[in-house]
Amino acid sequence: ADPASATIPIAFALTPHTGPGPAVSTIVISNGGPGVSNLLSDPIWRDRLAGALKTHDLIAIDHRGIGQSGAIDCPALQHVQGNQLDAARACGTSLGTASARYGSGDVADDVDDVRAALGIDKIDYYGVSYGGVDVRAYAYRHADHLRAAILDSPDFSTDDAFFRTLP
Numbered sequence: 585a586d587p588a589s590a591t592i593p594i595a596f597a598l599t600p601h602t603g604p605g606p607a608v609s610t611i612v613i614s615n616g617g618p619g620v621s622n623l624l625s626d627p628i629w630r631d632r633l634a635g636a637l638k639t640h641d642l643i644a645i646d647h648r649g650i651g652q653s654g655a656i657d658c659p660a661l662q663h664v665q666g667n668q669l670d671a672a673r674a675c676g677t678s679l680g681t682a683s684a685r686y687g688s689g690d691v692a693d694d695v696d697d698v699r700a701a702l703g704i705d706k707i708d709y710y711g712v713s714y715g716g717v718d719v720r721a722y723a724y725r726h727a728d729h730l731r732a733a734i735l736d737s738p739d740f741s742t743d744d745a746f747f748r749t750l751p
Contacts, residue, residue: 590682594694595652597626598702599642609731610641612695612707616714616737619662621651640708645698647691647718656686688721696726706731713737 601607613629615622622629626644630637646653658675660666676683695718699707708731711719716737723730 592648592654592685593652594645594648594698595623596643596645596698597623599626599630599637599644601637601639601641603638607641608639609706609708610643610699610702610704611636612643612645612699612709614645614647614691614709614711614715614718616712616716616718617650619650621646623651641704643698643702643707645695648694649686653694688718689725691718692721692725695722696729699729705729708732708734710734711737 611633613622613626615625622644623646626642629644630642633640633642648654649656656675656679658671658678660671661668661675665671679686695707695709706729709719709722711717711734714737716735719733719735723733
């Protein structure tokens with residue numbers, strides 16, 4: 585919204601498919617948490633998706649404020665100390681006006697920026713736990729670049745866009 589404002593580095597790792605020919609698609613992973621580094625868990629994902637990685641590329645992106653993407657330092661939240669509502673307020677206060685720039689919508693825009701920078705047309709977005717919220721945010725904002733969405737999440741939503749009964 586304000587190109588002259590501060591920036592946040594977004595770290596990612598691309599694992600190319602191992603088979604011949606072009607990739608079928610690119611899988612983007614999101615652990616959720618929130619607060620879990622996708623880059624640190626990338627080896628787990630590569631193992632979990634080993635069969636699919638013969639034909640699919642894989643991208644792990646640390647979301648803004650996490651891991652290698654300008655990690656936020658709010659110890660009370662990070663170590664679940666004291667009243668978490670108070671800790672969240674204190675963390676938000678420490679971030680100032682930028683505190684509103686760490687939501688799933690912002691993450692969706694970052695994921696799409698990485699996708700575009702790599703020249704990828706469409707992604708398969710796999711979200712676990714709170715990662716399902718990140719996938720839904722991406723679907724709302726960038727549906728034209730979403731090939732498939734995997735919501736591997738206990739988070740139930742009554743959002744009609746995802747749980748509509750077809751006639």
